[in-house]
Amino acid sequence: MLKVPVNSPPSSPIEKESFSSDVEHVKGYRGIKAIGCTPADELIAKVGLHCFNSHKGTNLQFLTVTQLFLRTVSHVSYTMTLDAFDPANHSIHSIDTGVWDASHRNGENLRLITTYCIPTGSDESCPQWDPNGVDVLYTGLMPKWLDDDALTGSDKLHFYEVNDSDLQENAWLHLYAQVAAYSRWNVYMVDHLPLEIKKVVVQTKEDIESSLKLKSSNAIFYLSFKTRGGAEYRSIIRQTRDGRPQHMCLEVKNVEMDK
The missing domain is CATH 3.10.450.10 (Nuclear Transport Factor 2; Chain: A,)
Structure with missing residues (x-):
């Protein structure tokens, strides 16, 4: 301490x-x-x-x-x-x-x-995290990796593939990649940096095909990245909020690559 x-x-x-x-x-x-x-x-x-x-x-x-x-x-x-x-x-x-x-x-x-x-020094209140405040569509077991037809199938409007300009304008996506690396290697994540993001697809319940999905309070990110050594990895990050200011939850599931 x-x-x-x-x-x-x-x-x-x-x-x-x-x-x-x-x-x-x-x-x-x-x-x-x-x-x-x-x-x-x-x-x-x-x-x-x-x-x-x-x-x-x-x-x-x-x-x-x-x-x-x-x-x-x-x-x-x-x-x-x-x-x-x-x-x-x-x-x-x-x-x-x-x-x-x-x-x-x-x-x-x-x-x-x-x-x-x-x-620092603010008198803003800090209420407890409310597990019942999270949208039920973003609770329960973590989802599986994207189906091959996720971006073209009947539910395609629930997904958005992040482009290069999105990556530049939203630096926190690189933070999410580092969080994914931390979930794999903990304190040894630094041995694998820097990371190169290969692909990010965001999923929300809103059926709009737009980068506005990146602003959603609740979203699921399917992220693939390469490490300094050139190896590629996949992770799923579920971002949720309970409706209270200052609160956010990131759940990370590592996905094994196909051999």
């Missing part, structure tokens, strides 16, 4: 030196990384930040974890404070988030539940 003080962010406006889905260098930023924080812990923090962005409609980019507290009960509970960069106005924000690495119940290999994601 580790905890370190949050550093004070710079008071003057900052200028980014380089910018991507993960901000590597921000001029003037001197954030202090929490002692003992690993790449796996940072990935969990990014999941919490993604939930925050989805809830607030923001595009904050992860910088570093400044506070980290782990507690193991029936699951691993992460309580974190992170710094994030807003490219819209070159400002730094401090975000508190809580994420469960929860026990499996639907045939998945990993289940991450974001229980809150709020600005």
Whole structure:
């Protein structure tokens, strides 16, 4: 169990030196990384930040974890404070988030539940996750991999194949690929990075053939990716929400490739 003080962010406006889905260098930023924080812990923090962005409609980019507290009960509970960069106005924000690495119940290999994601010092309430608030069409056992005719069959309007521009505009899809890698290799996921996304198909109950499916509160992602070593893998990620602000669940099921 580790905890370190949050550093004070710079008071003057900052200028980014380089910018991507993960901000590597921000001029003037001197954030202090929490002692003992690993790449796996940072990935969990990014999941919490993604939930925050989805809830607030923001595009904050992860910088570093400044506070980290782990507690193991029936699951691993992460309580974190992170710094994030807003490219819209070159400002730094401090975000508190809580994420469960929860026990499996639907045939998945990993289940991450974001229980809150709020600005540090905020008085926003953090209600409990409501398992009964999830749309029943997205509950129960994880689905199987896509049928060959999923994109052309009678249910084709429930599916959307993500294109290159979607991948560029929605950096969180790359985060989902990393979550899939984490579900396979846990802390050793870094040995397989960087990843190359080969294909993503999103499924929702809405029968619209549109990239708007990427904005759905509940969706199923069929994702294939290649690792640094060139091996290809498949994962299914079910994203659900219980209708309460700040909450999101990601269930990940690894799929074996055909020999």
